[in-house]
Each structure stands twice: as C-alpha cells, then as structure tokens.
Amino acid sequence: MEKGERAASVDQSALIFLGTGCSSGVPSGRCLIQPSDPPCLVCSMSLKLPPLNNPNYRCNTSLLIDYCQINNEHNYIVIDVGKSFREQxxxxxxxxxxxxVDSVLLTHEHADAVLGLDDLHCVKQFHHDVSPIPLYATQDCLDSVVLRFPHLSKKELTKHEVTGEVxxxxxxxxxxxxxxxxxxSGLQFYPLPVMHGEDYVALGFLFGDKCKVAYISDVSRFPSSTEYFISKGRGRELDLLILDTNSIIVNGNRNTHFCFPETxxxxxxxxxKRTLLTGMNHAYDHHKINEYLLEWSEREGTFVQLAHDGLKIPLEL
Incomplete structure (x- = not known):
C-alpha cells in the first residue's frame, strides 16, 4: 500500500482496485494443495505477507469508482462483482x-464478474431499504445472470425478504x-465492445470528462472501431488505460485474454498517457515485472505498471 493513499482528499474522485487477479485468483489453490518442485514462487510469496501489504495477493478483477460530484457528494460505482466480492x-x-454501492456495471456474465451479485445486499445504502441497486449490463448478460440468480429480477419481495438479507x-x-x-450515478460511460475469445463479446468502459479513463479487463482482441475510439490518433488521448494482461507468455490453448506481449x-x-495492468495470473511477480516495466516505459515513452489490489488513484473525473 503506497503511503498516504488512504489520506487522499475526501473532496476528490478516485479509483480503487478491488481486485487485479485472474478468475482463479492468486495464490492458486492448485499450487498450494498440489505444489510443484520447486514450489510456485509467486503463490508462495503471496502467503508470506498480509494481503494489505502484498501486491502478489490478487482477488478477481474489479474496480470501484469513487465519483465526487461538483457539490462534493460521493457516488460509488463498481465494475464487476466476482467470486471474491465479499472478501473485497x-x-x-x-x-x-x-x-x-450506488451502481454496478458488468463487463460480461462469466463467474469472475458476476458470482458476487448475491452479496450486494450488504452494500446497499440502508440495511432495511428495499430500493434496488441499478445494475447496467447487456441483454445477453442479463439473460444469463437471471438464470443463475432468479431472485435478482423479482418485482416484489415478500415481507420476510424485505426484512432479511436479499x-x-x-x-x-x-x-x-x-x-x-x-x-x-451521475457519471457518463461509453461501452467499449471487445473480443473475449473469437466467439464472445465483453465490454470495457470509457468514462471521465476532465480525466479520460478506459477500463478493459477481459480482452483477447480489439475490434478496429473500439481501438480507434480510444486511441490517441482519434484525438481522444487517454489519461489512464486499465488493461487486461492475463498471462506472461502466449498460450495457444487459451486465447480469451491478452498475454503480456499482446498487452x-x-x-x-x-x-x-498512463497504463495500469490488471487480471494477472500467478506467473507475475509484482516487483520483478514492474522493474521491467519501468525500463520498458522509459524506452517507449509511455508509463506502464502492474496495478495491485487496494491501489487507490486520486483523479478528477
């Protein structure tokens, strides 16, 4: 945790990385119960320190937008609520x-993006308030989620459900x-359709007026229209790009995410102007890769680093 992050101005917007890991998270359960010889270095390191001070401990990818409006009122918007949402x-x-939480945005309906939906009851504005949380998703995503969580689409709750945790x-x-x-919740978003495998479309999101931010957590290929929409050449230079980098090397058997070179x-x-990477699996040693990225950034003239769980970025939206 960087010093002073928690003490950032309460009258400023900020991004908080609730999770920066792959679907299985880091450490990997398999590395712990079926250890290799030698053991997985990153998974071993991720257990040596408390997660608060351990950038190699990673929950499912998720972002919280703390949006401070002109009147200094804050709205809290979460992108994706995956399997580790309760822990986050x-x-x-x-x-x-x-x-x-005032609003939720879903990038797609995979488990690492939606299986925490049932825990939204604990982050509603008032414990006994039955007002539903606005949830933004495509029709395909909605149809899939409702099959798994039918109670989320109920129009009326029973007396027991109103007073309970539903x-x-x-x-x-x-x-x-x-x-x-x-x-x-008062903030404008542009959907950014991307390929998440060649037969599946997921969403990223572009937001911010004073500071333009693009969040793209699950991507294997950019459609040309989406890439052009957020590229410097279009005249829409991003202040911050948050981008998927699931694996270190190209994996021919799994082409649903960018690997490090593709990212x-x-x-x-x-x-x-600046890029923070997210969605990392257990091949990424946070400190080692960030040392490499500092050299790469100097050489290429654009700043890139790995994000980590709990990282807070104050900015003006």
Missing amino acids: VLRWFTFYKIPR AQVDWRIIENDCEKPFSA LEAVKRISP
Missing part, C-alpha cells in the same frame, strides 16, 4: 471507509456500441 468488501470497503437490482440495459453512452503492443498502438 471486507478488506477494501472497510479500509477506505466506503459506505455503500439482494435486489434494477436492471438497466446497455448496448455493445461505443456511440451509445449511458449515465450511472504491451496494444498500449503502444493506443498510446495513453
């Missing part, structure tokens, strides 16, 4: 004193189209 709430909501959301349908923005090539094409 206990760890980072308490640390940064986040009181609630999650309820207000579905807001968004499009796979960069040219169709939407507003969530860096995309950064060079898009040319943002």
Whole structure:
C-alpha cells in the first residue's frame, strides 16, 4: 500500500482496485494443495505477507469508482462483482471507509464478474431499504445472470425478504456500441465492445470528462472501431488505460485474454498517457515485472505498471 493513499482528499474522485487477479485468483489453490518442485514462487510469496501489504495477493478483477460530484457528494460505482466480492468488501470497503454501492456495471456474465451479485445486499445504502441497486449490463448478460440468480429480477419481495438479507437490482440495459453512452450515478460511460475469445463479446468502459479513463479487463482482441475510439490518433488521448494482461507468455490453448506481449503492443498502438495492468495470473511477480516495466516505459515513452489490489488513484473525473 503506497503511503498516504488512504489520506487522499475526501473532496476528490478516485479509483480503487478491488481486485487485479485472474478468475482463479492468486495464490492458486492448485499450487498450494498440489505444489510443484520447486514450489510456485509467486503463490508462495503471496502467503508470506498480509494481503494489505502484498501486491502478489490478487482477488478477481474489479474496480470501484469513487465519483465526487461538483457539490462534493460521493457516488460509488463498481465494475464487476466476482467470486471474491465479499472478501473485497471486507478488506477494501472497510479500509477506505466506503459506505455503500450506488451502481454496478458488468463487463460480461462469466463467474469472475458476476458470482458476487448475491452479496450486494450488504452494500446497499440502508440495511432495511428495499430500493434496488441499478445494475447496467447487456441483454445477453442479463439473460444469463437471471438464470443463475432468479431472485435478482423479482418485482416484489415478500415481507420476510424485505426484512432479511436479499439482494435486489434494477436492471438497466446497455448496448455493445461505443456511440451509445449511458449515465450511472451521475457519471457518463461509453461501452467499449471487445473480443473475449473469437466467439464472445465483453465490454470495457470509457468514462471521465476532465480525466479520460478506459477500463478493459477481459480482452483477447480489439475490434478496429473500439481501438480507434480510444486511441490517441482519434484525438481522444487517454489519461489512464486499465488493461487486461492475463498471462506472461502466449498460450495457444487459451486465447480469451491478452498475454503480456499482446498487452504491451496494444498500449503502444493506443498510446495513453498512463497504463495500469490488471487480471494477472500467478506467473507475475509484482516487483520483478514492474522493474521491467519501468525500463520498458522509459524506452517507449509511455508509463506502464502492474496495478495491485487496494491501489487507490486520486483523479478528477
């Protein structure tokens, strides 16, 4: 945890990385119960320090946007609530004193993005308030999630459910189209459709007026229209790009995410002012890779580093 992060101005917007890991998280359960010889270095290191001070401990990829409006009122928007959402709430909501969630955005319906939806009841504005949390997703994503969580789409709750701990959301349908923005809790977002495997479309999101941020957590290939939409050449230079980098090397059997070389090539094409990488598996030693990235950034003229769970970035949105 960088010194002074928690003490950032309460009258400023900020991004908080709730999770920066792959679907299985880090450490990997397999590395712990079926250790290799020698043992997995990163998974071993991730257990040696408390997660608060351990950038090699990674929950499912998720971002919290603390949006401070002109009147200094804060709205809290979460992108993706995966399998480790409850742990992220206990760890980072308490640390940064986040009181609630006002809106949720889903990039897609895979387990590492939606299986924490049932825990949304604990982050509602008031414990006994039955107002549903607005949840923004594509129609395909909604259809898939409702099959797994049918109670999330109930129009009316029973008396027992009202007084109990039942999650309820207000579905807001968004499009796979960069040219169709939407507003969530007062902040405008542009959907960024990307390929997550060659037969599946996931979303990233572009947001911010004073500071332009693109968040793309699950991508194996950019459609040309999406890449052009966020590229410097279009005149929309990003202040911050948050980008997927699942594996260190190319894996021919798993082409649903960028690997490290593909991520860096995309950064060079898009040319943002700053890039933070997310979605890392257990092949990434945080300190070692960031040392390499400092040299790469100096050589290429664009700043890139690995993010880590709990990282807070104050900025003006």
